[in-house]
Amino acid sequence: MEELAKACASTALILMIQELGSLPIKLFGSDELKQRYLPRLASGEWSPAFALSEVEAGSDPGGMRTRAVRDGDDWILNGEKNWITNLGIADLFVVFAVTDPEQGHSHGISAFAVEADWPGVSVGKLEHKMGIRGSPTGQPVFTDVRVPGANLIGEAGEGFKVAMATLDRSRLGVAAQGLGLAQGATDFAAAYAKERRQFGKPIIGFQGIQFKLADMETQCAAARELLYKACAKVDRLEPDMGKYSAMAKLFCSDTAMNVTTEAVQVLGGYGYVKEYPVERMMRDAKITQIYEGTNEIQRLVIARTL
Ligand SMILES: Cc1cc2nc3c(=O)[nH]c(=O)nc-3n(C[C@H](O)[C@H](O)[C@H](O)COP(=O)(O)OP(=O)(O)OC[C@H]3O[C@@H](n4cnc5c(N)ncnc54)[C@H](O)[C@@H]3O)c2cc1C
Incomplete structure (x- = not known):
């Protein structure tokens, strides 16, 4: 990344986001999730995005409003993220959402692997930026996205960790x-x-x-x-x-x-x-x-x- 950024920081960012979006699965994902996604991310066939920040929740991601509610074995995801790198080109989002508002941020947030072409996932506003203009950034929108239980990364409530x-x-x-x-x-x-x-x-x-x-x-x-x-x-x-x-x-x-x-x-x-x-x-x-x-x-x- 250091060598790439000597010439072009946007190019280095491609590699950085590949890591940022893969690490949650690498560190906390089930074997099934790892086998499904990591080879494609490692080869570069797929690009990920890491969707933590929101309009009202930047430095304080615990203030996020995106919600995921259990529905049988699945989760229904609703919300909007902000400033998300790779928006429009990402094949896979790692999305953080409140799953138990009673528990606060330390135990009330969960992480999900969400494929970009699932129904309800859409590309919202894209930003015009001062720099890293070779990298797209924007607001992905999640509307009633049905996420299989197997796509929970780690345990429910472990998202902040x-x-x-x-x-x-x-x-x-x-x-x-x-x-x-x-x-x-x-x-x-x-x-x-x-x-x-x-x-x-x-x-x-x-x-x-x-x-x-x-x-x-x-x-x-x-x-x-x-x-x-x-x-x-x-x-x-x-x-x-x-x-x-x-x-x-x-x-x-x-x-x-x-x-x-x-x-x-x-x-x-x-x-x-x-x-x-x-x-x-x-x-x-x-x-x-x-x-x-x-x-x-x-x-x-x-x-x-x-
Ligand atoms: C180009 C770009 C790409 C990004 N890519 C991603 C991405 O891929 N995924 C993702 O999830 N997010 C991404 N982000 C979001 C980024 O991580 C946030 O912008 C950042 O964390 C700051 O949040 P904020 O913009 O809401 O600023 P705020 O949190 O509103 O902060 C405003 C100012 O207040 C200061 N401040 C806030 N709290 C404190 C405090 N407690 N003490 C002292 N000062 C404080 C901040 O340091 C800052 O100077 C991206 C942002 C940009 C601009």
Whole structure:
């Protein structure tokens, strides 16, 4: 994801969502669900979507209104999600819905695997975005969708746990996307500074530009160390992996924003126009501070461990 994002953050996002939408089934799904969906997701034949957020429930997904009610062995799903990546191209939605309003978010939400071509699943509004414009985002609508009981992911009431365990791991993808953007912008700016001449010499000869590039490269290196450490902790399922994945997401995405903004500055007016990629990188970087939990929410997660 880091390597892809050096060139194109939207392309990296294809891979990120493949993971985000597969992890709930991989971590909590029955063997039957795994056999039915994971091979198609792993091969890329199918694309998933992860449908947690709603208009009134972003940072606080526990406030969701989408409901699923038991009907015999099945569930009937009704509601609307918001900001869902891959809308319009997803073959499979992982949908989170309230199944027991009495239980609150910790035990009252469940996760379901819902195929996009089932009756009652439709594509609502698609967004026009500042960045990651190669990736569709929008509002899927679920109207009286009949979901077989076998498509419940994990146990009924376990949905919040499914979402949080998934995000603890998938956030590393956002961090990698941020780091890739930052490194791609640094590399581009350094190469440009060697070519661009003002006052009779390449601008990389000016100490003001050298210091910017030195800081950009240093921030990328520091972000990479933290991210790879967090990845190792998740691989080993260490107890503080959630804290490290939040710290990596926070630091890599803030690095992406800082560094891409500086890259635009290094290119001057050429940084601000579409002829060069750094303005796109700066627009793309912004989302890494927002999705899969804003950086304010990451700070809450980290602070809770202190
Ligand atoms: C392009 C895009 C793609 C997305 N893809 C998906 C997807 O595939 N699936 C999915 O489920 N969601 C997706 N999201 C949703 C994303 O995760 C949410 O936008 C994000 O969690 C923030 O929710 P919100 O937009 O409702 O902001 P809000 O929660 O309304 O937050 C507004 C501001 O208040 C701050 N804030 C909120 N609560 C606190 C607090 N307790 N302390 C301090 N500050 C706080 C936030 O940090 C933010 O700055 C996507 C969003 C975008 C824009």
